[in-house]
Amino acid sequence: MQGYLEKALSLTEIHKIIEYVSHTLKRPVILEDDQFFLLSYSSYYINDFDQANQQTILSKKCPVPILEKFIETGIIEQLKSIIIPFRVKKIEEIGLNHRVVTSTKYKNEIMGYMWVQEIDGPLTEEEIEFLHEVSSHIGKILYKRNQVRREKDEKKVLFFHQLLKEQSKNEKQIRQEAELLNIRIPQLLKTIIFMLKDHDEEQFESLKDTVQSYLKVTDCMTEIVIESNKIIVILGERSQKDRIDEQGIELVNRVIKSLEQQNSLIIFAGIGAAYDQLTLLRKSFLESSEVIKAAVFLGTREYLSFEYENLGVYRYIQALAEHNKEVHYVNPKLEKLKQKDNENQTELLKTLEVYLKNNCKSKPTAEQLFIHPNTLNYRLKQIGEYTNIDFSDFNLNCQLFIDLLLMKSEGNK
Structure with a gap:
């Protein structure tokens, strides 16, 4: 395809290049910029554009559902990392047929993407190499055009x-x-x-x-x-x-x-x-x-x-920690529960934390801890016996939760 390549490389207008590539390969071709906006398109037979192509042409940009699918399936990552043309398999849910895609690059900077739909069989190795050379030529043209x-x-x-x-x-x-x-x-x-x-x-x-x-x-x-x-x-x-x-x-x-x-x-x-x-x-x-x-x-x-x-209260957490450090304050009730957890291999502190987070509601707390409600009641009874915590006191509950967060933050450092 040397003669075809020389002709393509002699062209300087994007639309003429895309039209020439499409007619040479006898396949639909779409060119998008690096933000997936449509730059040019051409097809040897107008009815050959698949649903994905048609949506892109109508909206002048690759539609959101298609881009989301490209991200989800790793195609976007491939576009950035693979330097030669590669195949994208058919994705029926977004109306995408088999195709070859290549990034149009210049000076290691991606200028856009050229998509060639593989109808009537796959491209040959020679045709893919032709596509690769042309994409570099397009990348150089787009680079100069995009300098401003x-x-x-x-x-x-x-x-x-x-x-x-x-x-x-x-x-x-x-x-x-x-x-x-x-x-x-x-x-x-x-x-x-x-x-x-x-x-x-x-x-x-x-x-x-x-x-x-x-x-x-x-x-x-x-x-x-x-x-x-x-x-x-x-x-x-x-x-x-x-x-x-x-x-x-x-x-x-x-x-x-x-x-x-x-x-x-x-x-x-x-x-x-x-x-x-x-x-x-x-x-x-x-x-x-x-x-x-x-x-x-x-x-x-x-x-x-x-x-x-x-x-919420988290915006003040660092200031509260600094204050507690300054006055050497440690919540004695939490220290007691921590001691009991270490001695008996229990999870009283974790239970207290989740219980307070759920506004002292037993059902969501038990579900979040993956324990039976009776097990939760037993743990709460133990916490009460060790600390005399009154869960009906809103102010105390707030202090306990904040002190728990501060204790955890110390453990995470």
């Missing part, structure tokens, strides 16, 4: 990064600066922070890639700022607070579920509130930071809400 966009993106990241710091500018000045940089500002903005419990460069890159992948399937405006060992996501929404809140929670749950299932990573995440003023974006950032600080201090995100507004 990259410079704009860098300025945009810098603009938002500065908003996370102390501000001397007022709202009007900041918006004027955004206008000069041609940055569209949505009505509502909020921040989300991701951080690994145990920092590792390779795992951090995996976290960053996963966050970026899931941001591609959100309808909100998104921006990423990397700061030390934290990934800061800025979400923007036109007007609906409920929608931006849902998108934030959904993003966090997806990222954590994906990485903790695949790589056994422990991830801390914090979500600040949404605000309609740029001067308040830092406030949202500080709120999400407080959630992270609480999780780091406790050594776990157990019981913690991702959202600052639902953090």
Whole structure:
């Protein structure tokens, strides 16, 4: 196919290249940019586009359900790591036929993705090599074309990064600066922070890639700022607070579920509130930071809400710990239960913790501990005999729960 390759490499317009590749291979071809927006498409026979292709063409972007499936099945990860064309098997539930895909790269930077549907049999090795060479040519063209966009993106990241710091500018000045940089500002903005419990460069890159992948399937405006060992996501929404809140929670749950299932990573995440003023974006950032600080201090995100507004007493946990340390305070009742647990190999402290967490309700406590209600009643009776705790005293229950958290945090260090 040397003659075909030479012809393809002589072309400089993306649409003409894609049309030539499609007619040469006699197969449908779709080209998307690195954010999965449609750049060009062509088919030797117009009816050969499968359902997935048709949806992409109609919406001008790879639809969310298809992207979600690509993330779930590891195709997105393959696109980033495999440097040669590879096959994607048929996925009936999203209307995707067998195809070959290759990243269009230049200077080790992914510019986009070229998808060739394998109808009437698979591509030959020679055809796949042809596709690989052409993808490099396309990558170079896209790189040059996107240079202005990259410079704009860098300025945009810098603009938002500065908003996370102390501000001397007022709202009007900041918006004027955004206008000069041609940055569209949505009505509502909020921040989300991701951080690994145990920092590792390779795992951090995996976290960053996963966050970026899931941001591609959100309808909100998104921006990423990397700061030390934290990934800061800025979400923007036109007007609906409920929608931006849902998108934030959904993003966090997806990222954590994906990485903790695949790589056994422990991830801390914090979500600040949404605000309609740029001067308040830092406030949202500080709120999400407080959630992270609480999780780091406790050594776990157990019981913690991702959202600052639902953090409750946990937002004061570090200050309370410092106060207790200063006055040398240790809860004597908890120390007694800890001693009994060590002596008798019991789980009285754990039982107390779950019981208090469930607002002293026996049924959910027994279910969460996987024990019979009679066993729970026996343990509560033991706790009462050792400590004389009065579970009808709300203030005492609050103190006990906080002291339990502080005791656990000491054990996690």
